[in-house]
Structure formats: structure tokens, C-alpha cells
Amino acid sequence: MSSLILQNHPKNVKCLVLLARHISYHVKTRQKVSIPPMSDMEAVSSWGNTHLDSVDPEIHGLIEKEKRRQYRGIELIAAENFTSLAVMEALGSPLTNKYSEGLPGNRYYGGTEFIDEIESLCRSRALEAFHCDPEKWGVNVQPYSGSPANFAAYTALLQPHDRMMGLDLPSGGHLTHGYYTSGGKNISATSIYFENFPYKVDSTTGYIDYDKLEEKAMDFRPKLIICGGTSYPREWDYARFRAVADEVGAFLLCDMAHNSALVAAQEATDPFEYCDIVTTSTHKSLRGPRAGMIFYRKGAKPAKEGQPEGAVFDLEEKINFAVFPALQSGPHNNKIGALAVALKQAMAPSFKVYPKQVKANAACLANYLMAKGYCIVTGGTDNHLILWDLRPLGLTGDKLEKLLDLCYITLNRNAVFGDTSFLAPGGVRIGTPAMTSRGLVERDFEQIGEFLSRAVTLTLEIQNQYGELTEDFNKGLVNNKEMDELKDDVEKFTYSFEMPGFVISDTTNYD
Missing domain, CATH: 3.40.640.10 (Type I PLP-dependent aspartate aminotransferase-like (Major domain))
Incomplete structure (x- = not known):
């Protein structure tokens, strides 16, 4: 029981003092020592109010590793982004505890008065954010x-x-x-x-x-x-x-x-x-x-x-x-609350700058790659994404994706019109929303374009030296000095930009 108290009890010091007094008294009086059981209320408090790093160090450590991966990498997956601290606070709130099947004012569960307010607010903000009457x-x-x-x-x-x-x-x-x-x-x-x-x-x-x-x-x-x-x-x-x-x-x-x-x-x-x-x-x-x-x-x-x-x-x-x-059954009320927060942030005057920059960054990166002689589908972009056709280079998207991932740059292989394989398609998709959320502008995306060009050159060199088969190509990814240099350059680059939503501990090494 003392071990349980040491590990889990939220009032450790007080419990240890009481336990020491209890044992001391019985030793002095030569009575048989019996450790008092933890009360039901104390057990509930211990289970329900202990932080993640104590309850599950393994999951906590993996989360910290994922935070560090996001922070040190260049995120170019068009479907991904970084959300705000405020949104994550709502996601991790007690709203996750509540069932609320039905709609505001017409639920199949009681105790939904505040859930109704949150969902109604989310709906009204959604209409306002998208200029809907x-x-x-x-x-x-x-x-x-x-x-x-x-x-x-x-x-x-x-x-x-x-x-x-x-x-x-x-x-x-x-x-x-x-x-x-x-x-x-x-x-x-x-x-x-x-x-x-x-x-x-x-x-x-x-x-x-x-x-x-x-x-x-x-x-x-x-x-x-x-x-x-x-x-x-x-x-x-x-x-x-x-x-x-x-x-x-x-x-x-x-x-x-x-x-x-x-x-x-x-x-x-x-x-x-x-x-x-x-x-x-x-x-x-x-x-x-x-x-x-x-x-x-x-x-x-x-x-x-x-x-x-x-x-x-x-x-x-x-x-x-x-x-x-x-x-569906019960809605995820923590998501609805978090969405209401995101919609409020999307209606802030400063938000309008963000999509403008997303488009500008995408256009800049597309132009940079085309100036290098690479084939960009449709010859550019009107939005947040670029589709890069690698087939003229004799490459497939899976090989470039794999090498980039090892160099802390994430994007995804993507089919280009005419492809028949989705495991080894002829292109990659690049998106600018996530890194724009970190404050990057056109000159920064030109640097990203240079990283991508270096990666393509490396991928071609490895393929030419080791072969096109995946098992042969993968051998060239091991102990590759030029890849290590690219990885170091990427990490130095990304560490100069703010990370929204969370901070990285300076004292804990999760690598």
C-alpha cells in the first residue's frame, strides 16, 4: 500500500507523514503495525487527478516525441495543419464526458443545457464565418x-x-x-x-x-x-x-x-x-x-x-x-467546442492575412520548382497545393516521400492523371497551410524548394546506384552522408520558427 501511495496519491507528503506517525506509534507501544487502507474517495482522486506523465509514462513519452517531430520538421502534407493552443484546450476539456444525442433543445439525454449553448454557438459561428444568411x-x-x-x-x-x-x-x-x-x-x-x-x-x-x-x-x-x-x-x-x-x-x-x-x-x-x-x-x-x-x-x-x-x-x-x-450516435462535444473556438479565430481580422499567405507561398514554391525545370501539373496553382509530376525524371512518388521523411520533410505520394498504381504513383502532393501557420513567407518557401530539389537529386543518385526495386533502393538510404547533411540543414531551418499550440521541453530528451 505504501508503494501505491508513493506512486499515485495526489497528496503524497501528507500521506507519508500520517503513515510515519502511525508506524512510529505502534512501534513505541509494541503493537502490531497495520497500514490503514486508502479510502474509496482517495482512490478515486488518485485515479482521476493524476497527470499523464505519472499514469502512463510510455504514452507521455511518445506524445513528446511526436511534438518534437512536428517542431523539427517541414510539414508539407496538404491535408495537415497545426491548430491553436485554445483549440487543444477545448479538445481536452470535460466536454468529452457528455452524451448529447439529438439537437439543441431536443436531446435524448438530460444535463445538456450548456452543451446546447455550445453547439448553437458553433452553428451560428459557422454560418457567420462563411458569410451565410x-x-x-x-x-x-x-x-x-x-x-x-x-x-x-x-x-x-x-x-x-x-x-x-x-x-x-x-x-x-x-x-x-x-x-x-x-x-x-x-x-x-x-x-x-x-x-x-x-x-x-x-x-x-x-x-x-x-x-x-x-x-x-x-x-x-x-x-x-x-x-x-x-x-x-x-x-x-x-x-x-x-x-x-x-x-x-x-x-x-x-x-x-x-x-x-x-x-x-x-x-x-x-x-x-x-x-x-x-x-x-x-x-x-x-x-x-x-x-x-x-x-x-x-x-x-x-x-x-x-x-x-x-x-x-x-x-x-x-x-x-x-x-x-x-x-452516428452521440456527437463529440469536445470537438464541437473546439470547432467553435476555431471558427471564432477564423473570423478575427488577422485571419484573412493567413489564407492570402498560404496562396502566395504555394505560388512561390510552384514557380521556384518550375524555374528549376521540374514538371508541376497545370503549370502552377490557384490554391494551397501543388501537384508535382516526377515521371519525367524517372522517379515515383513513394521513393521521394521515403527519402524526405528521413530528412524531416513530410509530404505524400500522389497519383497523377494516367497513373495505375497508388502505392508507387508518379507524383507527390505539396501543401503550404501548415508551414504558413508557423509564420513562413515566400523567401522561406524558396528555401524549402531548394531542400526539395536537393532531395530529388539524392533520390535519383540512390536509384541510379542501387536500382529501382524498393528493397534495393532502401539500401541507399542507410548511412547516407548527404542525407544526414540535408536533415541537419532542415532541422536548423525549422527551429528558427515558432510552433503554435505547444512548447518543447528544453530539459527532456525524447529522441
Whole structure:
């Protein structure tokens, strides 16, 4: 019991003093020593109020290692970002303790008065942040992330085996927009439960081929058309999508998960002007927690031929029912609280500077790489990401990704139009949101471009010396002096920039 007290009790000193007195008394009086049991209340306090580093040093140490990895590296994964300390405080709050199935004012659990206030505040901030008139738009903030948000929207709008069209995965679409292989294998749940017919980019320009999209839609007659992608570096012509959707009688859904911050700051074309549904995750460019939202139209429908006069949208009940009870149970209230914080931060006047810089940094990096002679898909970018085609160099994205990771630079292998392998695709995707959150500007991204160019040269040298097979190539990554030099240069570079959200201990070495 004394060992238990030493390790876990929050009032260690007091307990030890009492225990010493107890033993001393019994020794003096020659009575048998019996250690008093810890009371139930003391046991609860010990279990519930002890810090992580004491309860689980192993997990605590791994978290500290991950913090150090983030701090010392160059984060270029377009879907990742660094959130704020305020958001993380809300995520780790007692809001995680509360069940609240249902919607504010209509819950299946008691004790939700403050949860209702938090969710209502989050919804109103979401509408305000994206410049939506609450008379014309509503929002559900309960989806656990962007993928469940998309599937909830499909569940609300479609019946099983209804037809839908989204951007093909090798063209820059997302798995949740529906994907099946050339052999007909269904990869995502979307393609399992609904009939998909993808539209694609032009093979020479890399831009969406809107004429073929319209032609396909006229033949396929989908009930839903999706715009938005995961690795498409150009703007979206929502007006053209709207015209096609109206022509075939389809709903139009935008997945703005990647560029939501640009939309909020009015640094990207506004999908709300044209779409019926807008979905998003919240942890990418928006810098929030890992959650999701579904925006839906309300009120009177725009007048058009063949539509009854006074027709209104009926999406609100369908969307809310699809989220709960159809697909989810209790919402994650800590995420909703954290999202409310992130949305407030996104409405601050200073936030508008951030998406501008994200775009400027992406354009700068794309131009730097193209000036070096590298092939950037579409010849540049309009948003936060760059798609780099490595095929002219004779490289695959997995090899460059692996070498960069060992040199403290993270990005991801990515398919380029025409690829058939997703394990060894012909390109990599680069994003600027995370490092822009650390305060980097154009001159810093030119330095990043130089690091990337050095890495490509190293990758080619290793491949030429050891061979293209993965097991042979990996041998050249061991004890490589030039890689060690690049890694050291990257670490010195990143340590000169502030890290949002947390600090690194100067006294503890977790390497």
C-alpha cells in the first residue's frame, strides 16, 4: 500500500507523514503495525487527478516525441495543419464526458443545457464565418470528420444505387466521392452503395474537362454531382457545375474540405452561391479540430422552369436525420467546442492575412520548382497545393516521400492523371497551410524548394546506384552522408520558427 501511495496519491507528503506517525506509534507501544487502507474517495482522486506523465509514462513519452517531430520538421502534407493552443484546450476539456444525442433543445439525454449553448454557438459561428444568411442556410456541426459528413449528405439525398458523379481519384478527387478500379473493384463505401461515373481532367492540361463532364452527365443522368477534390490545384467553375446540374436535374454538392479557409477569407470562389450542399472537414486549411460540417440550403428555391411556384428546400430534416440517428450516435462535444473556438479565430481580422499567405507561398514554391525545370501539373496553382509530376525524371512518388521523411520533410505520394498504381504513383502532393501557420513567407518557401530539389537529386543518385526495386533502393538510404547533411540543414531551418499550440521541453530528451 505504501508503494501505491508513493506512486499515485495526489497528496503524497501528507500521506507519508500520517503513515510515519502511525508506524512510529505502534512501534513505541509494541503493537502490531497495520497500514490503514486508502479510502474509496482517495482512490478515486488518485485515479482521476493524476497527470499523464505519472499514469502512463510510455504514452507521455511518445506524445513528446511526436511534438518534437512536428517542431523539427517541414510539414508539407496538404491535408495537415497545426491548430491553436485554445483549440487543444477545448479538445481536452470535460466536454468529452457528455452524451448529447439529438439537437439543441431536443436531446435524448438530460444535463445538456450548456452543451446546447455550445453547439448553437458553433452553428451560428459557422454560418457567420462563411458569410451565410441564416434564413437561406443551415449547418450541422456534429459529423465526426469530413468523410462521415460526405456520407451523411449522400444518405440524405440519395437512395441505394442512385447515380452520382465526382472527380476521378487519379484526377484529384477524393475516395468518398466514389472510386472503382479499372477492373471494376469498388474501393470506397460510396462506390459500394451508389452507382458512380467519374469525370476527369484533361490529360494534357491537367484542368477539369467541363465539356466532357457535361456530355457524361447528359448520358448518365446522375442524381448528385460533386465538385471539390483532394489534389486539384486550380479553381472550380461552380457556375458551370450548376448549369450542368440543372440540365440533368441533379443536386450539386461541394466538398470544400481542403480550401475552406480560403473560402471563409474570400480568397477562393464561393461555392455557397451555386451549391445545394457544402461539406467540409475542419482541420485542414481552417486550422480547427478533426471534425466535419454539412451546410444545407433553406427557404425558397430559386424560380426556374418546371418548378412549382413557392417551392422550398426540404434538406434540413433530411441532413439532420442522416447524421443522427442514421449514421452516428452521440456527437463529440469536445470537438464541437473546439470547432467553435476555431471558427471564432477564423473570423478575427488577422485571419484573412493567413489564407492570402498560404496562396502566395504555394505560388512561390510552384514557380521556384518550375524555374528549376521540374514538371508541376497545370503549370502552377490557384490554391494551397501543388501537384508535382516526377515521371519525367524517372522517379515515383513513394521513393521521394521515403527519402524526405528521413530528412524531416513530410509530404505524400500522389497519383497523377494516367497513373495505375497508388502505392508507387508518379507524383507527390505539396501543401503550404501548415508551414504558413508557423509564420513562413515566400523567401522561406524558396528555401524549402531548394531542400526539395536537393532531395530529388539524392533520390535519383540512390536509384541510379542501387536500382529501382524498393528493397534495393532502401539500401541507399542507410548511412547516407548527404542525407544526414540535408536533415541537419532542415532541422536548423525549422527551429528558427515558432510552433503554435505547444512548447518543447528544453530539459527532456525524447529522441
